[in-house]
Amino acid sequence: MKKSANTASLRSRLLAGAAAAATLLAFSAGTASAAANCIKGDRKAPYTIGWANIYSVPTWMKQTEGTISAEVEELKKAGLVKDLMITDAQGNAQTQIQHIQSMIDANVDAIVVIAGSSNALDRVISDACDKGIAVVNFDSLVNTDKVTAKINTDSGEWGAGAAKWLSDQLGGKGKIIVMNGPAGISVSDDRRKGAQPVLDANPGLEIITETNTEYNVAPAQEAMTSLLFANPEIDGVLSLGGALSAGSVMAFDRQGRDQVPITGENARQFLELWKEKGLKGWATMQPNWLGALSVYTAVQALEGKDVPAFVKVPLPVIDDSNIDSYLARADQFPADGYIYSDYDQALFDKLLAQ
């Protein structure tokens, strides 16, 4: 009697165990099917991350690498990451292919990449994806969809937001100058294209002329200086890059002209001029923490979480209401650097839950 009861209880326990195992199995099967692209579930923490940069020299890249290293340190503390390998292709897409191939050979668990060419990396990246490596691509994107996730802001919205603010400032009419980055560069094209519908909707805005310069202060200042001589009346400047805005403001200043409303980017130099000259300004940014977010996303995917194939990061906006909070942190950033908005894990989780 006692024995049978025991057996019965044992059997029920076994059954319960089996049922639990079955639920667990079903559950894990459920998560497996929901797993992110490229992930096979055979890789275990702590992970090795490869950061395949195209070119490490510009300040924006250095700051981005800073957020990646900081995020890796955090994840190391949590026992999720053990190593970060960094490569710099020195602007050569062919070398970047070689680096990513080496990362595959070294069997890293995740690759975070800014592409040096929108097409050239497609094959090597899909090889990595086939090997179950989490590939997260941000800022400059590849063509192939065989990646775990792509992460970026929308350059079109950048242009539209800037044009909208300027139009509101000028009451929809006035003479403006448009400052663009280099011709033939997709980010510069895309920002300009985004501005066009807003400009079309406000026919009162008259574009005097447009400039195309490198994203550097000196050439922008030079271009604006000669435009100031030629145009006695300028009501606003639609600048689609931070260093361009700084160059423009300095040109106005040198010529003793009154400053006009101007758009820009989170370049420290522009934000400081904005405050110093009491400008009417507006700025947005390509946040450097896209790098940190990419590492976080890769690790989340490796941990079996589902992550969206495309993470669209909304553009943070800087205006008179919050510029002081940015400038208060200015000394933590290089003089020619970008003061990016604050970020934390909660923000990342929110972005990945889209």
Add this chain to the structure above:
Amino acid sequence: MSAVSSTGWLYGAIQKRRNRGLGGLYLVVAAFLVLYAVLFPGILSVGGFSKFTQNWFPLALVTMAQALLMLNGGITLAIGPLVSLGAVIAATTMEGVFGVPGGFVAVALAGLAIGAVTGVIVAHLRLPAIIVTLAGSFIITGVALILLPRPGGFIPDWLSNGLAGHTPVAFLLLVVILLGWKAFLATPLGLGIYAAGDNPVGAFRSGVPVERAKVVAFALSGLLAALAGLFVAAQTGSGDPIIGTPFTLNSIAAAVLGGVGFLGGKGTMRGAICGSLLLSVMINVMFFLGFPPVAQYVAQGLIIVGAVAVPELLGAWRARR
């Protein structure tokens, strides 16, 4: 002593003398290859070997294209743009009516024609090659950008997988091309390229058609660079109008590293190929050693200086003994 055996003996002696200066470079390259194999044993597998040689292959081709001209006393700054143009032509013609064969022919003809025209301008108008090819590089870049303004185009998957898949096809092609070069050097015209580079007047008096040798050298160089572009297109699965740019400087660096002189006639193709292999394997070795990017810039410079210095020091040491 019969004439045949004396030429055989002479040939051997000449080859030995030409190899001597390269001993140091061979040592450095071998050391790097061994180090690479220790760090990443997977290189010894078919797949690993294939992928590594694929990444090296286009650089080897453009280095040949550059060395060919430098041996002839010339130089070209149009290598990179020609690679881009080759890639762009391949990616835009292979979906046309003539398909892949049509693409191959178009790329080869473009390379040969551009090279030959450059050669004619340099040889017959007697303009400096460096200026002509610099101007040519702008024109070729422009044409590539007109043909394909943004990266794109189409390369059939089977071609990509065939040339740059998990088989060492690229390496075998390189062996075939090197054998072809060896055979070409045995012809009067092939030898004439060297001779005209070393001593144009002497070569002319010995009956070498110096101008023709120059035009042929430029045409072959253009062909090799354009074919490198076709390979890059296959490797990446698409065309990119600016992907070749870094090849110009790298091809010169590899050739000089391999002991090819700027003044013509001095150096060997095998040395140049070794130079390109060193530039390529260096990238992978530095990766596996875990060098941070900043250290990679420095190390790269030191390795190149070292690779040039070691043969010199070895020579000095040998002379002192």
